[in-house]
Amino acid sequence: LPNDTALTEAIRHGYAGLNFAFFAGLDAYHRPSDTPQALDPGSLQNIGAQVLRATQALAIPPSLPGRAPDQTYADVLGGPVLQYPGVVGWALLVLAGGGLAAQALRLAGRGRLSLGGVAAGALAFLGLILLLALGFYALGLARDAVAGMRLGPLLRHATGARAGAALLATGLCLIWAALAGWRLKAESLAFGALLVLAAGAVALQAAAPLDAFILTWPFVGIGLALTLGGADRPWVRAVILLAILAEVLYWALLVFDLVGQATPVALAPFAALALAALLPTAPR
Numbered sequence: 001l002p003n004d005t006a007l008t009e010a011i012r013h014g015y016a017g018l019n020f021a022f023f024a025g026l027d028a029y030h031r032p033s034d035t036p037q038a039l040d041p042g043s044l045q046n047i048g049a050q051v052l053r054a055t056q057a058l059a060i061p062p063s064l065p066g067r068a069p070d071q072t073y074a075d076v077l078g079g080p081v082l083q084y085p086g087v088v089g090w091a092l093l094v095l096a097g098g099g100l101a102a103q104a105l106r107l108a109g110r111g112r113l114s115l116g117g118v119a120a121g122a123l124a125f126l127g128l129i130l131l132l133a134l135g136f137y138a139l140g141l142a143r144d145a146v147a148g149m150r151l152g153p154l155l156r157h158a159t160g161a162r163a164g165a166a167l168l169a170t171g172l173c174l175i176w177a178a179l180a181g182w183r184l185k186a187e188s189l190a191f192g193a194l195l196v197l198a199a200g201a202v203a204l205q206a207a208a209p210l211d212a213f214i215l216t217w218p219f220v221g222i223g224l225a226l227t228l229g230g231a232d233r234p235w236v237r238a239v240i241l242l243a244i245l246a247e248v249l250y251w252a253l254l255v256f257d258l259v260g261q262a263t264p265v266a267l268a269p270f271a272a273l274a275l276a277a278l279l280p281t282a283p284r
Contacts, residue, residue, distance in 0.1 A: 005019055005021070007019050018054055020050060020051055021047075022043045022046070022047055023258050069085060069086075070085075070086065070209075071085055071086075071210075072084050072085070072089065072212075072213055073210075074217075076247065077247060077250050082213075086205075086210065092216055095220075096219055096224070097223075100191075100194060100223045100226065100227070103223075103226050103227050104118070107187055112187050113185075113187045117187070117188030117192075118188060118192050120183075120188060121188040121189045121191060121192015121193065121195070122192035122193070123192070124180040124184060124189060124192060125189070125196045126196060128173070128180075128275065129196075129268060129269070129272045131172055131175075131176055132172055132173075132269075133265055133268040135168055135169075136264040136265040136266075136267055136271075137264075137265045139164075139165070139168060140263065140264045143261070143264070158256075161260075161261060162253070162260075165256065165260065169267070172271075173271065173274075173275045177275075186279070189279050190279040193276040193279055194219065194222060194223070194276070197215060197218065197219045197222070197276055198219055201215035201216045217244070218244050218247075218248060218276065218277060221240055221241070221243065222241070222244060222276065222277060224240050225237045225240040225241045225244075241277050241278070241281060245274055245277045248273045248274045249270075249274060252267055252270035252271070255270060
């Protein structure tokens with residue numbers, strides 16, 4: 001993470017260390033309300049268990065572990081944690097990209113997809129991202145105008161703020177879908193969005209492979225839904241896409257709790273990802 005903590009000074013002097021933190025309950029962070037009573041017991045138990053296990057692992061062995069290659073860690077809906085090396089991310093992108101390319105060629109052979117249509121769909125999806133970014137940026141300006149720098153009161157009304165952000169995202173996506181669907185086929189929009197998603201996933205995999213799962217998983221999932229959920233298996237497509245949508249919304253909630261109130265524009269990519277997961281279900 002790019003932010004500094006109390007461990008930063010030790011790292012600057014060449015020491016290795018482990019950082020433990022949770023960010024729920026930011027309305028109390030560094031404020032008079034930051035008391036033991038304000039802590040969530042579940043979060044406190046969880047972080048205590050993590051620190052205890054890490055301490056035991058470091059204290060009992062005769063020597064400290066050496067450096068090892070970086071790994072990607074990501075949990076599924078707050079449950080199982082997946083761990084894999086960065087090269088697996090590339091493999092997932094290649095496999096999903098190959099499957100989607102084959103599916104696109106089949107649709108093109110049936111006259112349902114064209115290169116120009118995919119390009120137009122990609123441009124339309126980029127327009128959606130821009131529209132969402134502008135909408136959430138305006139939401140941030142409105143927040144600043146109403147509350148100024150007094151973020152604490154807003155953080156104590158997170159449920160209403162989440163609902164407002166969800167309504168804004170839904171409204172903007174519906175407006176975009178009505179305008180884009182008026183001119184473009186559903187297949188063009190879906191594969192155009194996938195083209196943008198693929199480009200973003202490749203760029204993120206190259207620049208920050210440990211964080212690329214945020215784009216890789218939706219890309220792979222939508223690819224599986226399109227290739228495995230044919231006309232005779234619509235339930236397969238629906239199950240996979242709902243799973244992707246649930247994970248994207250879970251990430252959006254985490255981002256909202258971390259920076260969404262202060263920087264709501266950070267929610268725009270997740271709203272776009274959610275719509276990308278729904279596009280393959282649009283009527284043909």
